Amino acid sequence: MKMLLPWELLILLSLKDCLAERNIRHGPVFTQEPSDSVFPLNSEDNKVFINCKAKGNPTPHYRWKFNDQDIDIDMDSNYNLVEGNLLIKRPQASQHGGMYQCIASNAIGTIVSREAKVQFAFLQPFSSKPRNAVLVREGQAVVLLCSPPPHFGEIKYSWIFNGQPGFLVRDKRRFVSQRTGNLYIAKVEASDVGNYTCVVRNVMTNATVFSSPSTVVLRSDAVMGEYEPKIEVQFGENIHVAKGSSVKLECFALGNPVPSISWRRADGSPLPGKIKINHSNGVLEIPYFRPEDAGLYECIAENARGRNVARGQLIFDNVEHLHWAQTLRDAHMAIEASLQWECRANGNPRPSYKWLRNGELITTEDRVRVEEGRLFITNINVMDAGMYQCAAMNQHGVIYASAELKVVASPPDFSRNPVKKSTLIQQGGEAIMECRPHASPRASYSWRRGGDFLKNTKR
Structure with a gap:
């Protein structure tokens, strides 16, 4: 038989480990969760992807929630599922902006992702309605309102004077607020007479819109004095x-x-x-x-x-963003055993907690007790198996920690610790015969000698 080289042996062992890992059944675990996003609405393909991916065995399947309501992929033509990712076709800011959550499930259980806020950058046109002329005396101040149209996303404001190329130069006398878009002229001069147009640009979409002109007219009845x-x-x-x-x-x-x-x-x-x-x-x-x-x-x-x-x-x-100081680990528990899980997050403000089982909120009742970041389950049974999540939350967000509870149920099995078939002892001495079967829940014991049950007595 051919002897394997060391590197060939390592490859075979790695393949064996990979195959063994594939055969181990486990619940879903997120490898990618949706994140808060702002998408431009004027993109050429007019499609938006919200990412979600989980690993598990069996392979997880997915569904999504929008503003805490299930999305019916089959009935809504705007949505498609691409593996775990959500594709939104022809998105509209008013219809599709909101909170999205991915849910991954397999035969073991269900987990929910963090909620992601999805918004859309857009800029609508100005109204075509003409603007009233502004009458002002020389030496007086004037404020021209931009009144930008509906928009979302970072906006930059500029003004054009008398249709000239380039934007109005801002100096100690003229100021354009980037909060309101308004143009302020501290002291009007004769050269300021003319038409002013507010220009609004959406930084993300690069869309630009122009207002109707505002006309500044100089009054000739008086000149404004100093103030x-x-x-x-x-x-x-x-x-x-x-x-x-x-x-x-x-x-x-x-x-x-x-x-x-x-x-x-x-x-x-x-x-x-x-x-x-x-x-x-x-x-x-x-x-x-x-x-x-x-x-x-x-x-x-x-x-x-x-x-x-x-x-x-x-x-x-x-503000200290939420992060885990203590998270969860998968648990393998026997029937009738007790479980205590604890999670702890750091953040400012101090977070509060909630617990989920297969995506559903857990409340204190019967054998289950919830105390902030602690979960207690007593007298465990097979119905308790599944995916559990601890959620820590404050006004700045929510983070999730996930773990799987496996409940081990098996009949007595002596294959690991078989009872000795014979034991040699001296006459008048003592004999110890061990009976340690593997069983869940813990097995009860009895002994027989021949056909008779033995009692716990000494002779």
Whole structure:
């Protein structure tokens, strides 16, 4: 017989292990779950995939829920199942935006995925209705409203003046808010007379729409005199900022003469060195926000007639995303045994818990007790077998830990520990004969000598 080389032997052993693993029955385990997503609606193929994949033996089959309702794949032509993934054809923001959840099942049990929020970026056209002319005196301030059409996704605002190529240049006198899209002119000059068009662009879809023109007309009855600054664009009084994110504060004032804008921290400490202030001083940006960046910030608008101050508190939002500190392991339990499972998650705010069996909520009753992240099952029977999940949740999301409970039920079997057929002892001595069958639930015992049952006595 040919001797196998070491590497050939390793290959054969690996193949043997793979085949053995394939033959072991086990419940579904997610290898890919759906995640929060924003999809552009103007994509060429007009299709959306939401991913879900699980392993298991037998091979899992899938179904999906949308806003906690089962999706009927056969009856709804907008949906298709591609392996475990959900395909949405011809999606509409109003009909298909919401919460999606994947459910994987096989003969062992069922598990549910995390819920994924699916949204669609879109930008509708402006109304074609003409806009009213704006009459203003020279030296007076003016605010032109953009009033953007319905949209979702990040939006960028610009303005066009008198149809000229290129966008209106923003400076200390003219400001475009990226929160509202409105155009602010601190002090109108004769050269400002003309038509203004708001331009809105969706960053994700790259769709761009144009408003009807707003006409600025100069009144000739009087000229506006000087007046102190009025801060028209302000940031919020309390702004919560997550660690590592970027925050932008907008501040712009109307006035004659044109006010200057400056920034400072109310406690007198220097502004963070990483801050960015745009050329008009109307926007202060703090990237990569850290706890030391928190505090009260002030925007100061000044001109020859006076000054005005806007204040806002930046609050470090110490959000800790949910993650497992203790998860679950599969359990093999005998009938009538007791099981205790515990899961523990870290997160801020502190999470609460719920338990699922085969995708259904578990409540305390009879043999089953739920205490936050602990699950107790006493006097286990074969009906308790299946897939269990612990879910930890707070206002920022939900995470799931999964495990399988196998309930072992077997008749007494002496193949592992057979009783000795003969035992040699001295006359007057003691004999010990072991009876240790493998059985679930635990077997009861009796002994016979010949045809008579033995009692637990000494002679």
